[in-house]
Amino acid sequence: MSLQNDLTQKVIEAVKQLYQVDLPTVEFQPTRKDFEGDITVVVFPMLRHVKGNPVQIGTQIGEYLVEHVDEVSKCNVVQGFLNIVIEDSYYLDFFNSVADETDFGYVKSQSNDAVMVEYSSPNTNKPLHLGHIRNNLLGYSVAEILKASGKKVYKTQIINDRGIHICKSMLAWQKFGKGETPESSGLKGDHLVGKYYVAFDKAYKEQIAELVESGTPKEKAEKEAPILLEAQEMLRKWEAGDEEVVALWKKMNGWVYDGFDITYKNLGVDFDTLYYESDTYLLGRDVVKDGLERGIFFKKEDGSVWIDLTEEGLDEKIVLRSDGTAVYMTQDIGTAIQRVTDFPDINGMVYTVGNEQDYHFKVLFLILKKLGYSWAEQLYHLSYGMVDLPSGKMKSREGTVVDADDLIKNMEDTAESISQELGKLEGYSEEEKKQLYRTIGLGALKYYILKVDPKKRILFNPEESVDFQGNTGPFIQYTYARIQSILRKADNVGSSAVETSLELHEKEKELLKQIQLFPETVQLAAENYSPALIANYTYDLVKEFNSFYQQVSILGETDDQKKNFRVQLSKKVGEVIQSAFRLLGIDVPERM
């Protein structure tokens, strides 16, 4: 990066000397592989300021640079592109400056401002599925990336532990459960509760069918099915604090939490603090009343409170019902404010929520801004596309979901069968092997999901297993394992300091360039909230390394200086892979 800054100065200087013109900016790009050079200056934009032939101008600037800049060894011009060759010593200096740096690429100093990242936020009436996996991986990874970019981060989730849907599974368990528990059934708690959520839906549909049979119109039947009325009654009791209902609610939610904990642990995600909707669902009403007085909201004849966003190109949005109760938006306003009260250093929040709620968050952010909160400028909706199956959308009630626990297990099994086929693990204990299959299986799954732009929809076909070759997690893990193997064999890993007079192999230079890009990639990923940038960077690095590995002998090198450098370089590549994958929440194995 500093090289580019230096060169910018020098090019401006050159143009000034040669043509007596001040250039505002200089445009760079990496040199295409088919030309000689490391960095390229694009001459075309200069033609606005300097009239003349681009090839001639490029050539003259090039000559100036060779003469006046130490790092520039030679130049060539193709059309309007000035390709600059940088001295090997520049790259070796760079290597020496970072060789011993731990967590290279991460910003070490932490800013005073914190950002809260919300993700996962499940309902407590059913187990997690593939959609939640995408949410969890994205949220966790973005949180880690923000940390690496120097931010203080709080990871949180809001657990949707109340409402009619929770009562549905409670009611169904009461009616059909016969006292079944996770212990008695051997089912994971969240799966047990999910089973009754499905059971409710089944009973509900049956009752509708019966009613329609006996002449009730369908719409009426849907509203009046006895089991639904019972669930609504249960919700009223819950809100009134009915002891029996609350006890049941606590018991069944406890089962779900136990189940979620296992899934989260398996996925490798965690949270710093938790919010429960049962605590926050009443928040926000005071703020709305206050905003009403300040004229930010307005009241309709029936007493409901609204905000007019037509000036912003949106429409009117309700924030309080006519009976004075809260809507979803009210809660979200209240919860956001509550969070800043709880953690006063917060100056920004990231909400990891599917793109079906784009509109909701647009409105929420606008309202918070209008209410005048300074942190409202720093809100970001980490919106991601749905994960669809070939059969269409996943629906828990209809059982057409890819269950999170099943999928994780599945990935581990695939990793196991591939590993056994390859049979490279002699000497590993059963426990170590199991751990490795998990690392690889999860690596495949996480990389598969994180490498694509969050905005895009993912079509997941359970019939076709996730790849383990090519642009995949295991490919990158494999490269890491290879490097560790070399380091084990290079018994005396020499000093990390490298002689800067070494002549670099083309592949070594490419690797150094790629390593140099890591810090800015982390920054870019943080700015864009995009783990995909980290994934793609890592893939490029690893491809470069494998090509190097194939062409250049490391341990077989007879020149000690060169051999030491190659070992050190490999070590550094391994460290960057590990750092990058840590940002994606993916582990790397010593062997595989």
Place this chain on the structure above:
RNA sequence: GGUCGCGUAGCUCAGCUGGAUAGAGCAUCUGCCUUCUAAGCAGACGGUCGAAGGUUCGAAUCCUUCCGCGAUCACCA
């Protein structure tokens, strides 16, 4: 209908603030394991970047219109 997002090779995806002949992986085909892990490397095949206009020295990228897919526009959460 309004708003937002997406549309790049048979499939899955990259392509930074506009730049040189649009890049990977999978799949298909060819080579490379008595030498550091072949979950690898090297190569072949494969494209009117949804369509048409426009801006520019220069467009997959920016603007307009249209087409296709999806989401959203509830006193639901």
